[in-house]
Amino acid sequence: MTKIKSIRTRVWNWKGPTVPPTGNFCTNASDALYERGDAMTSFRFHQWLTCEVETEDGTVGIGNAALAPTVVKKAIDDWYAPLVIGHDPFDYAYLWEKMYRRTHAWGRKGIGMTAISAIDIAIWDLMGKLSGKPVFKLLGGRTKDKIPVYYSKLYAGPIEVMQAEAEEAMKNGYQAFKSRFGYGPKDGMAGMRENLKRVEAVREVIGYDKDLMLEAYMGWNLDYTRRMLPKLEKFEPRWLEEPVIAEDVHGYAELNKGPIPISGGEHEFGLIGCADLLRKGAVSVLQYDTNRVGGITAAQKINAVAEAFQIPVIPHAGQMHNYHLTMANVNCPISEYFPVFDVEVGNELFYYIFKGDPDAVDGYLQLDDDLPGLGIEITNEHMHNFEIIE
Ligand SMILES: [Mg+2]
Numbered sequence: 001m002t003k004i005k006s007i008r009t010r011v012w013n014w015k016g017p018t019v020p021p022t023g024n025f026c027t028n029a030s031d032a033l034y035e036r037g038d039a040m041t042s043f044r045f046h047q048w049l050t051c052e053v054e055t056e057d058g059t060v061g062i063g064n065a066a067l068a069p070t071v072v073k074k075a076i077d078d079w080y081a082p083l084v085i086g087h088d089p090f091d092y093a094y095l096w097e098k099m100y101r102r103t104h105a106w107g108r109k110g111i112g113m114t115a116i117s118a119i120d121i122a123i124w125d126l127m128g129k130l131s132g133k134p135v136f137k138l139l140g141g142r143t144k145d146k147i148p149v150y151y152s153k154l155y156a157g158p159i160e161v162m163q164a165e166a167e168e169a170m171k172n173g174y175q176a177f178k179s180r181f182g183y184g185p186k187d188g189m190a191g192m193r194e195n196l197k198r199v200e201a202v203r204e205v206i207g208y209d210k211d212l213m214l215e216a217y218m219g220w221n222l223d224y225t226r227r228m229l230p231k232l233e234k235f236e237p238r239w240l241e242e243p244v245i246a247e248d249v250h251g252y253a254e255l256n257k258g259p260i261p262i263s264g265g266e267h268e269f270g271l272i273g274c275a276d277l278l279r280k281g282a283v284s285v286l287q288y289d290t291n292r293v294g295g296i297t298a299a300q301k302i303n304a305v306a307e308a309f310q311i312p313v314i315p316h317a318g319q320m321h322n323y324h325l326t327m328a329n330v331n332c333p334i335s336e337y338f339p340v341f342d343v344e345v346g347n348e349l350f351y352y353i354f355k356g357d358p359d360a361v362d363g364y365l366q367l368d369d370d371l372p373g374l375g376i377e378i379t380n381e382h383m384h385n386f387e388i389i390e
Pocket of ligand 1: 215217241242266316
């Protein structure tokens with residue numbers, strides 16, 4: 001039995017070229033503020049945290065966090081690392097409870113749970129490497145021949161640009177597409193029409209035999225969404241994602257009674273938080289983020305609860321930990337997939353920090369049955385574009 005010897009945290013601060021977002025690129029929670037400022041700051045993030053958990057025999061498990069990485073680093077270094085060092089990584093469920101309960105007064109949501117998630121993901125990678133098996137095998141094994149993915153980009157912009165992007169994605173064989181809204185409550189009826197024009201334009205390209213998902217990223221509110229839903233119905237969206245802020249569970253539940261399935265949960269924390277969304281009928285599709293919800297240990301428990309409610313789980317974001325969970329669960333039908341792209345909102349950064357993420361081919365991706373752990377490594381290939389805070 002080997003024990004956890006150390007935890008190394010590094011913040012990767014992107015200094016390389018970025019694609020500047022244009023106006024009305026994607027609605028978000030800051031749109032409700034009167035200050036103009038940079039409304040996109042709650043949405044864009046150009047920093048990432050890697051969390052390497054090493055055992056005495058030199059095996060290293062890799063976890064990560066994209067939320068407030070400098071603060072999460074501090075939380076891990078000062079609070080969480082001492083709680084797990086010296087323990088057997090295969091005591092993962094106990095270690096999870098220890099991290100959760102010892103910091104319960106402040107750590108169960110937000111920064112604390114993000115730190116727990118990063119360590120937990122690293123521990124699962126470690127368990128895979130130590131046992132010589134991919135993580136999905138430790139979670140129950142393969143439930144799919146390959147994982148269907150949906151193309152997640154199509155930020156709001158000029159109609160011809162969105163249509164060209166959708167055409168390109170169609171050519172690449174994707175079967176499902178998610179696009180973002182650019183207009184919200186402040187933009188009134190004229191903005192509503194701009195939103196609808198773009199949904200129509202994307203449908204024009206992809207037709208009605210493919211799935212279309214619509215994303216508001218918490219930039220709307222209950223009243224505005226109620227007015228939008230009947231106008232969107234004819235475009236047959238598979239779901240409308242995060243129409244209201246994450247805490248407005250009542251709003252989600254009200255909207256979810258309507259004709260369009262409502263999805264959400266990527267900003268919820270923990271098993272009990274996600275179970276509450278399910279119990280209240282707040283979502284028709286649960287999209288926890290493994291990086292925030294408590295890592296793979298919590299995600300697997302939530303999967304069981306969601307399955308009992310018969311609510312499909314489609315974890316937020318690409319990334320290997322989500323693919324392994326999706327592979328191992330019948331109730332996870334499809335994965336979100338961020339196409340490889342220049343650094344724009346920040347989701348793309350993991351392609352520059354890690355190597356090993358599978359490329360989608362004809363709308364599917366595959367995991368290797370023989371690759372132990374999560375199957376990713378930290379790469380130094382783009383190091384010249386990062387400032388590292390250690
Ligand atoms: Mg989302």
